[in-house]
Amino acid sequence: MRYLLTLYTDESLNEAAAPDEMKSLMDEYTELTSEWRDRGLMLSGEGLDPSSTATTVRVRGGERLITDGPFAESKEQLGGYYVLDCEGIDEAIELAARIPAARRGCVEVRPVMNYEAMGAEPPTWRSEFQGKKYVLTLWGDESAWESLTPEEVQQEMGRWDEYDRQARAAGVMLGGEGLEPSATAKTVRVRGGEQLISDGPFAESKEQLGGFYLLDCKDLDEAI
Secondary structure, three states, rough: OOEEEEEEHHHHHHHHOOHHHHHHHHHHHHHHHHHHHOOOOOOEEEEEEOHHOEEEEEHHHHHHHHEEEEOOOOOEEEEEEEEEEOOOOOHHHHHHOHHHHHHEEEEEEEEEEEOOOOOOOOOOOOOOOOOOEEEEEEEOOOOOOOOOOHHHHHHHHHHHHHHHHHHHOOOEEEEEEEEEEEOOOOOEEEEEEEEEEEEOOHHHHHHHHEEEEEEEEEEEHHHO
16 A cells, blocks of 8 residues: 655754764665665655745636745645555554654655545656656645535546646656545654654644645746
């Protein structure tokens, strides 16, 4: 079963770290990534540039509303992700606890959406890219889905499928996943070597992380 592990940390810790400390931290990530690839667990993963480089895009009434900065105003910001193929939530949690971000912040563990049950096509991943990679994280009010009829759900999923087809046809689609509801999430922190596991997502907000796309774009304007 596929799980998305999103990494949230206090970016100021990196700014204050000595070069040797940062190298040791990055070596730990490299070693972990290599192990998970060798074990066949890792499907994808990326580290992200600082949240100060983020741009948040909303569309209301057909108008684009663009703001600088990340979606969530928080001390701990999204810094990267892994998509892992695990037997179940227990294995996903154990792997999440080994990520350095769990010690410096937290890791949110979410199951990937059951595409067949939603009447949608699963995404197709590719590894090569030509431009710069951008991660587009999708945030929305989950209660809006609960009020839809089955026919409306199918119509909405059809719009997502059409976006996927257009992105693939344009050659920008590297990957993407929809997620199960935030109620299925587990948040993992490690403090003093002890695992602290809580139910639910990292951010307590009306709008929750619902999925992501990884796109190969020429620049930020194309990503927007």
